[in-house]
Amino acid sequence: MRELTRDDVNAAVKGGSVFASGGGGWVDHGLEIGHAALSIGRPKLLSVDELPDDAIILTCTAIGAPAGRDWQMLGKDYIKAVQLIIENYDGKIAGVMTPQNGMSSTINGWLPAAALGLAVIDATGDIRAHPTGKMGSLGLASSIDYETIQAVAGGKPEIGSYMELVVKGTPARTSNILRTASDMAGGFIAAARHPLPIKHIKKHAAIGGISIAIELGRVIMEAEPDGPEAVLEAVVHKTNGRILGRGTVTTKNVHYSGAFDVGTIEVSIPNRRLTLHVMNEYMAVGDDEGTRLTTFPDVITTFDLKKGLPVSVGDVEEGMEIAVFAIDKSKVPLSSSVKDPTVYPEVEEMLGIDLQSYAFDKEKTIYA
Incomplete structure (x- = not known):
């Protein structure tokens, strides 16, 4: 206590x-x-x-x-x-x-x-x-x-x-x-x-x-005086996560529907394009070759490269320079809720993509 x-x-x-x-x-x-x-x-x-x-x-x-x-x-x-x-x-x-x-x-x-x-x-x-x-x-x-x-x-x-x-x-x-x-x-x-x-x-x-979030926050605050890149490096190191790509937001197509924000955000990175699937939060990221790079319940976050801090779906704007970051689900504690197949169908229907086969079969999740 x-x-x-x-x-x-x-x-x-x-x-x-x-x-x-x-x-x-x-x-x-x-x-x-x-x-x-x-x-x-x-x-x-x-x-x-x-x-x-x-x-x-x-x-x-x-x-x-x-x-x-x-x-x-x-x-x-x-x-x-x-x-x-x-x-x-x-x-x-x-x-x-x-x-x-x-x-x-x-x-x-x-x-x-x-x-x-x-x-x-x-x-x-x-x-x-x-x-x-x-x-x-x-x-x-x-x-x-x-x-x-x-x-x-x-x-x-x-x-x-x-x-x-x-x-x-x-x-x-x-x-x-x-x-x-x-x-x-x-x-x-x-x-x-x-x-x-x-x-x-x-x-x-x-x-x-809660303690996990507080500990990560302290790491971020310690790194902030050294600039945005130091923050990103500290987050990657602390969480065992990885940067999937850095680039420019080219298209944001997210709309409000029934107390949900639903749609996609596209990010142009060197040699390819990433598509971030949104239902309030980032639920999956794929590339223009059809490869799924990360999927809920992985942690998926966008960072404003100018500030080195997470940027929410609502604050992402076209033309913004961002990093797309992910933590594999094996690196974080998972609750029974995200292991319940019944919680996925309504989200899959709204997004129009498969989540369950990636969430429950790690071998099908391919990382860049």
């Missing part, structure tokens, strides 16, 4: 931005929420072994797509979502965790934890960011035996889009309802879901996911 600090906030956002894989929120939002947490309380980071097996943990998250232009998520909305679960759950909540790392999502639960006296659990539903709630549902996406409870809060009261919603049912059905609520609220909404005992977290989560 240790008390989280302002340095941890900064490091979590820096490291989380790599695992964000082009999504996972926004740097400014992560810093704002993280520092707000420390201004009202002293959230503590606990390992999964520091609580009894029957202690109940909630997942805190934000649902939506960065291109949604009329959303509003305030700190109180994250707290309210957790309060709604507490009010409607027949049991005591001991702690919170995040479903994924990201520019702000690494810090998702820190503010409710500080405000409500809960622990922050050092585990993630997925080490990297992902587009659907099912991909961070700790192996429960297809379960019809587990009745979950999920809650959302957010939107703009001044235009009538603010809403609070509590739903109970199977993870798959309730996740779809929350995605619709996010769209109706303007494109993003704060959420809490899936009260589960810590023994389930131990078995199904990516253990240590």
Whole structure:
């Protein structure tokens, strides 16, 4: 157990931005929420072994797509979502965790934890960011035996889009309802879901996911004074990742659809072209010869070569010079969610590409 600090906030956002894989929120939002947490309380980071097996943990998250232009998520909305679960759950909540790392999502639960006296659990539903709630549902996406409870809060009261919603049912059905609520609220909404005992977290989560992001963030901050190239080299070394290519963004064709950002980004690199497939996050990269270079659940990140920092899908622009970076899934802890074949079909349908054969058969993934 240790008390989280302002340095941890900064490091979590820096490291989380790599695992964000082009999504996972926004740097400014992560810093704002993280520092707000420390201004009202002293959230503590606990390992999964520091609580009894029957202690109940909630997942805190934000649902939506960065291109949604009329959303509003305030700190109180994250707290309210957790309060709604507490009010409607027949049991005591001991702690919170995040479903994924990201520019702000690494810090998702820190503010409710500080405000409500809960622990922050050092585990993630997925080490990297992902587009659907099912991909961070700790192996429960297809379960019809587990009745979950999920809650959302957010939107703009001044235009009538603010809403609070509590739903109970199977993870798959309730996740779809929350995605619709996010769209109706303007494109993003704060959420809490899936009260589960810590023994389930131990078995199904990516253990240590928060510490991994914080450690990477510290490495990045140490390298920043030496310039962009030093940051890239430090990230590659720390993560055992690799640069797939450096070049110019030639085409960005990403559109907002039902609380998702979907499309492709093309990058011209020496002697070939890379195509990055986007559904909120980067889900796959291929080249113009039809070779798949990397695929979810690999970590896939774009770096702004001028700044040496991760750049999100929403901030990538045509003409920008970027590096495309990947960490093989064998180099990171994987949760049960990304090993569940039922979480892939809806994403494959929207993207129009195969993910499962690459995600589950490493020999079919070819790296440049």
